[in-house]
Amino acid sequence: MVTQDAQLKSKEELMERLSMPEVISGSEILLRSLLLEGVDCVFGYPGGAVLYIYDAMHGNPDFNHVLTRHEQGAIHAADGYARASGKVGVCIATSGPGATNLVTGIATAYMDSVPLVVITGNVISSLIGSDAFQEADITGITMPITKHSYLVRNVEDLSSTIHEAFHIANTGRKGPVLIDIPKDISAAKTLFKPVTEVSIRGYNPTVTPNKLQLDKLVKAIEESTRPLILAGGGVVYSGAHEELLEFVTKTDIPITTTLLGLGGYPSGNDLWLGMPGMHGTYTANMSIQNADLLINIGARFDDRVTGKLSGFAPKAKIVHIDIDPAEIGKNVPTDIPIVGDVKTVLGLANKIVKRADKADAWRADIQKSKAAHPFRYIDSEDELKPQWVVELIHETTSGDAIVTTDVGQHQMWAAQYYKFNKPRSWVTSGGLGTMGFGFPSAIGAQMANPDRTVVSINGDGGMQMCAQELAICAINNIPVKVVIINNQVLGMVRQWQELIHENRFSHIDLAGSPDFVKLAEAYGVKGFRASNKEDAKAVWEEALNHPGPAVVEFVVRRDENVYPMVAQGSTIDQMIMGDSE
Amino acid sequence: MKKHTIAVIVNDQPGVLQRVSGLFGRRGFNIESITVGTSEEAGLSRMVIVTTGDDHTLEQTTKQLYKLIDVIKVIDLSANPMVARELALIKVAAEPSARPEILGVVDTFRAAVVDIGTHTLIVQVVGDTEKIDAMVELLKPYGIRELSRTGVTALNRGNSK
Numbered sequence: 001m002v003t004q005d006a007q008l009k010s011k012e013e014l015m016e017r018l019s020m021p022e023v024i025s026g027s028e029i030l031l032r033s034l035l036l037e038g039v040d041c042v043f044g045y046p047g048g049a050v051l052y053i054y055d056a057m058h059g060n061p062d063f064n065h066v067l068t069r070h071e072q073g074a075i076h077a078a079d080g081y082a083r084a085s086g087k088v089g090v091c092i093a094t095s096g097p098g099a100t101n102l103v104t105g106i107a108t109a110y111m112d113s114v115p116l117v118v119i120t121g122n123v124i125s126s127l128i129g130s131d132a133f134q135e136a137d138i139t140g141i142t143m144p145i146t147k148h149s150y151l152v153r154n155v156e157d158l159s160s161t162i163h164e165a166f167h168i169a170n171t172g173r174k175g176p177v178l179i180d181i182p183k184d185i186s187a188a189k190t191l192f193k194p195v196t197e198v199s200i201r202g203y204n205p206t207v208t209p210n211k212l213q214l215d216k217l218v219k220a221i222e223e224s225t226r227p228l229i230l231a232g233g234g235v236v237y238s239g240a241h242e243e244l245l246e247f248v249t250k251t252d253i254p255i256t257t258t259l260l261g262l263g264g265y266p267s268g269n270d271l272w273l274g275m276p277g278m279h280g281t282y283t284a285n286m287s288i289q290n291a292d293l294l295i296n297i298g299a300r301f302d303d304r305v306t307g308k309l310s311g312f313a314p315k316a317k318i319v320h321i322d323i324d325p326a327e328i329g330k331n332v333p334t335d336i337p338i339v340g341d342v343k344t345v346l347g348l349a350n351k352i353v354k355r356a357d358k359a360d361a362w363r364a365d366i367q368k369s370k371a372a373h374p375f376r377y378i379d380s381e382d383e384l385k386p387q388w389v390v391e392l393i394h395e396t397t398s399g400d401a402i403v404t405t406d407v408g409q410h411q412m413w414a415a416q417y418y419k420f421n422k423p424r425s426w427v428t429s430g431g432l433g434t435m436g437f438g439f440p441s442a443i444g445a446q447m448a449n450p451d452r453t454v455v456s457i458n459g460d461g462g463m464q465m466c467a468q469e470l471a472i473c474a475i476n477n478i479p480v481k482v483v484i485i486n487n488q489v490l491g492m493v494r495q496w497q498e499l500i501h502e503n504r505f506s507h508i509d510l511a512g513s514p515d516f517v518k519l520a521e522a523y524g525v526k527g528f529r530a531s532n533k534e535d536a537k538a539v540w541e542e543a544l545n546h547p548g549p550a551v552v553e554f555v556v557r558r559d560e561n562v563y564p565m566v567a568q569g570s571t572i573d574q575m576i577m578g579d580s581e
Numbered sequence: 582m583k584k585h586t587i588a589v590i591v592n593d594q595p596g597v598l599q600r601v602s603g604l605f606g607r608r609g610f611n612i613e614s615i616t617v618g619t620s621e622e623a624g625l626s627r628m629v630i631v632t633t634g635d636d637h638t639l640e641q642t643t644k645q646l647y648k649l650i651d652v653i654k655v656i657d658l659s660a661n662p663m664v665a666r667e668l669a670l671i672k673v674a675a676e677p678s679a680r681p682e683i684l685g686v687v688d689t690f691r692a693a694v695v696d697i698g699t700h701t702l703i704v705q706v707v708g709d710t711e712k713i714d715a716m717v718e719l720l721k722p723y724g725i726r727e728l729s730r731t732g733v734t735a736l737n738r739g740n741s742k
Contacts, residue, residue, distance in 0.1 A: 143600060144607050148650040151595070168650060202592065202653045326644035329637070 014062060021193045026155045026186040027056035030119065031063050033162040036194055039090050040064055041081065041447050043074035047094025048134060049121030052186040066447070066476065069468040071098050073440040075105025075118065076466065080441025082114050083427045084402055085448035086239065088170050092119040096134030099180075100141065104434055107145040109176040111431025112260060113237060115169040116176040117162070118146075125153065125182040139180050147175030155188040163195040172205030173324040174237055205323060209340035209348065216336045217295070217319055218352050224293035226362045227253045228316075230276065230305075233260030233430070234298015234323060234342045236423045241265065243346035244297065252355045254366050256284035258299045259430045263420035267399075271363075273370060277305040278566045279412040282373035285564075285572040287366055288313050295319040298342040301331040302431065311571035321345050375416045377560075384531055384556045386410060386485045390417035392540060393455055393483065401453040402427065402445045406438030406462030409491035412562045414457045436465030442480045443469060453481065453544070460486040460513050470523035473549035481543055482525075482551045484516050487558050495561045499576070500568075520551035531555035582633050584613070586665055586735050589628040589646055590620060590654040597651045601628060604649065610634065610642050614667070614732030625653060629734045658735050665735035668705065669713045670695070674724035675702040686719050701726055709733075 018032045030053060034042065041064045046054040057063050068074040071093040078089030089109075093102050099120040109116045123132040139149045148168050150161050158181070165177040221227060235244050235257075241264050248255050248271055256273045257265055265272055274281035276288055288294060294316040299305065301320075306312040309331060319336040320328045328337040338345055377387040390413050393401070399419050404427035405411040411428055420426050427445050429437040442456030463484050473480055490508040497505050520527030526546055528539035536554060543550035563578025591597045598617060605612050613631040620627035632642060643655045658665070675683050680702070687694055687704055690712070696703035706716045710733060717728065 139596065140599065143596075143603050173648075200650060203650050324648070326641065326648055330641060 019194045021191060023189055024192050025052060025056065025189050026158050026181065027052040029155070029158050029190070029192045030162065030181070030186065031056050031060065032192065033159050033194070034090060035062055037162070037166045038087065041066060042090045042092060043068055043077040043081075043444065044092030044119075045071050045074055045094065045098060047098045047121065049095035049123060049183045050092060050098075050186070052183065053092065053119075053121065053181075065092075066443075066472060068440070069471050070466065071101035072105055072436060073443075073466050073469040073472075075102045075116070076108070076434075076437050076440035077444035077447070077469070078116055079105060079109050079114050079437070080404055080427050080444030081448045082109075082116060082444070083441070084424050084445035086237075086424060087448070088115045088117055088166055089444065090117050090119065093121070094134065095120060095122045095138070096136045098134075099136050099138035103141060103145070104432075104436075106142050106176050106178065108429050108432045108434040108437060110145045110147070112429065113174045113233060114176065115174040117165050117169055118176055118178045120178065120180050121186065122151070122180050122182045124184045126184075128182065139178065142178050145176070146178050147173075149178040149180070151180045152182065152185050155185050155190045158185065159192060160195045164198055164200060167198045168200070168203060172203070205341075206325070206339045207323075207341040207344050209321075209338045209345045213336060213338045214345070214349055214352065217338065217349060218354070220293055220317060220319060220336060221251055221253070221353060221356050223358070224317075224356055225358045226291045226315075227251070227293040227295065227356050227359055228287050228291040229253050229255040229295045229297060230258065230288065230299055231255055231261045231264050231297045232258040232299025233264075234321075235261055235264035238298065238323070238341050238343040239423075240298070240343035240346050241423045243343055243350060246350050247346050247353065250350060250355065251353050252363070253295070253359070254287060254363065256280070256287065258302070258305055259415055259428065261299060262415060262426045263423045266421045267419040268421060270367070273366065274375070275415055277302075277572065278307070279416065279562050279564065280305075280572070281375065282564060282575060282577070283366060283369040285566070285575060286369065288316075289571070289573045291316045293317050293319070295321070297321045297346070298323075300327045303331075306331065307566050307570055307572035307574075377563075381533070384533065384536055384554055386413050386487070386554070386556045386560055387417050388533070389483070389485060389536065389554045389556065390414050390457070392536060393457070394418045396540060396544060397453055397455065401425070401455045402442075402449060404428065404438050404442040404445055404454070404456045406458040407433045407435045407492075408459045408462065409487075409495065409560070409562050410457050410459045410485040412492075413485075435462040438462055439480075439482055440466045440469045442482070443472060443478055446478050446480050454479075455481045455483060457483045457485065459491060460484055460488060460510055460516070461490045463516070464513065467519060470520060470525050470549070470551070474524040477548050479547060480549050482520075482549065484551065484553045485556055486513075486516065486553050487556050487560065488513070489558050491560070492562070494559070495565075498559070498561070499565070516551055516553040526550040527553070529553045529555065582635060584631060584633050584659070585639050585657060586629065586631050586659040586663065586733060587639075587643070588656040588658050588735065589630060589652060590656075591626050591628060592651040592653065593619070593624050593626045594651050597626070598628075600649050600651060601646070604645055605630075605632070605642070608641070608645055610638060614730075616732045616734045618734070629658070629732075631733050656737070658737055661741040662738040663735050663741070664738060665709055665733050666707055667710060667713060667731050667733045668707045669716070669728065669730045671704045671706065671717065671720055671725060672701050672727040673704060673720045674700060674726055676700060679723055683720070683723060686716075690716050692716060
């Protein structure tokens with residue numbers, strides 16, 4: 001423990017040194033402020049408007065910057081870092097195209113309530129508004145997709161702005177905050193004094209719930225014969241997994257976790273019903289439809305969960321626990337609204353809740369349904385099935401890996417067949433559904449958790465949207481295991497075209513994709529391929545044991561579909577169960 | 582669909598009008614009129630927005646507005662007795678022969694003529710929206726050349742709440 005103490009001491013010394021008031025440039029203020037906020041890793045890409053900022057990084061041993069190969073890679077990496085660590089993710093880009101390349105990543109983080117501080121350079125203040133070279137109104141462009149944004153006008157405001165931005169990003173309902181810094185501001189000098197206090201008049205999130213509402217919840221549980229918990233990303237984001245486990249154990253109420261809620265409750269437990277919604281389990285969906293009490297804990301009744309709203313949970317009294325009052329009643333009328341931080345709410349509720357004693361028959365029915373309707377697929381001995389590949393990954397990592405995904409069929413199979421036991425182990429773009437997110441987010445997740453196995457599951461389509469970041473895995477030896485489930489087609493689009501557009505397959509063929517093994521090797525990353533079970537087991541084991549990054553391509557059949565499926569516009573009890581039944 | 586008049590107290594910051602109006606736009610909330618000016622407190626502006634929608638929409642509008650960091654307070658003025666006024670400037674065609682008749686209308690409405698041109702008059706009228714609508718209707722037959730309305734500004738009455 002001597003080394004740890006030494007590390008701690010040197011960190012304290014660093015903080016003390018950084019906190020010394022001194023006349024320095026805006027760029028140095030930025031770097032110091034980030035370090036004082038506890039930022040240990042920043043993803044970015046330089047350019048004209050951020051030259052002073054990158055100049056300040058030059059020869060600065062305390063500041064850890066990862067040069068990505070595209071700004072989109074930088075922000076997805078920062079996002080993955082934030083989701084896997086619970087800390088604020090930070091990225092830096094230059095003005096104009098650098099800033100606009102971040103837009104998809106900002107929207108991704110906004111939709112999934114991920115805390116990011118996004119730094120952009122802008123042209124010199126006096127040129128703003130003149131259509132200057134590489135000028136873009138990035139605060140204007142991102143207004144609908146940021147929690148808040150700043151255009152810094154005076155270097156004197158910079159340190160307080162950064163401190164406020166971190167506070168806003170990581171409290172209340174979390175989200176991305178953008179700080180746009182004109183070039184002259186990053187060059188200008190002023191006396192730097194660290195800011196430690198924050199007081200924002202228009203921002204005061206409600207953390208502690210109303211006691212009367214909690215009493216109503218307790219009473220509703222007592223009276224319910226068919227109670228169900230629907231837990232979402234809010235559980236993970238507020239760090240409430242232990243409180244949730246206690247709540248479920250005390251009340252003995254069955255629980256379903258949304259896509260972003262996976263890992264918020266241990267999937268091995270009997271009361272867990274899997275994921276609800278469009279590709280959710282039969283039992284989760286039917287239980288929602290039959291429940292007389294639905295307790296939503298930190299989920300936002302997204303349309304992929306509710307299906308047709310007017311027919312959603314028709315018999316249930318709705319309880320909704322959320323940090324964001326605007327979510328309550330937005331989509332589903334709520335009987336018992338509880339505004340507050342999920343961890344605080346459940347902590348208080350756990351002191352007074354009792355077991356749902358009238359629900360024994362319901363529990364028994366649910367267990368029967370669970371046994372009768374697990375996720376299932378028709379396995380094959382001749383070809384690889386994508387579901388089998390996810391099962392292989394799950395077994396070989398004992399369910400303890402951090403898994404990131406891209407968007408599409410492989411994402412749903414990963415959600416269905418990888419059984420998570422711990423929070424912050426699952427990184428996926430749920431709200432925006434951003435292709436190109438899976439691989440770079442794994443880089444961030446691995447940077448935040450150097451000692452954990454990080455597996456990034458991608459399709460052959462999404463992988464090609466950010467494949468260039470293989471370079472940073474190679475040079476920084478970031479040992480992400482990149483899985484490509486290659487069905488040579490845009491699978492989810494293919495599935496909808498088959499089922500909804502009567503087999504009119506339009507522009508989904510990904511012929512012309514690179515040889516992914518060679519692509520990996522071109523970047524200096526180990527590449528593997530398998531198209532049968534025996535090879536799959538062997539190469540996957542080799543990839544897992546390889547100390548550095550690896551790309552493993554699993555060649556699977558083209559026309560596998562994700563089931564169950566609820567067609568858009570249907571209620572969630574109208575499930576297409578698929579090939580297997 | 583009900584008409585609501587809400588006051589939004591905001592930080593007097595660049596871009597704050599864009600944040601508020603952008604929110605209405607992207608969430609599909611309607612803006613019938615919007616006025617912005619300084620408030621009783623330095624550093625804060627008062628916006629008064631007239632919007633239409635059912636109670637659910639009003640609730641969502643209010644909650645979404647509160648999520649903007651620069652929004653300090655949202656008040657549903659029309660939930661309580663209020664004074665709501667707007668001002669209109671109406672440039673009406675007025676040949677000398679028609680002027681006495683127009684001045685009659687102006688007097689009745691306690692409006693004022695604030696400019697006299699060779700062929701036109703500018704009438705200034707202050708009142709609630711209905712009064713201004715009525716004034717505009719009465720002046721139409723003479724030929725309205727230009728019309729400019731401020732939109733509603735409003736306060737709750739002193740004895741309400």
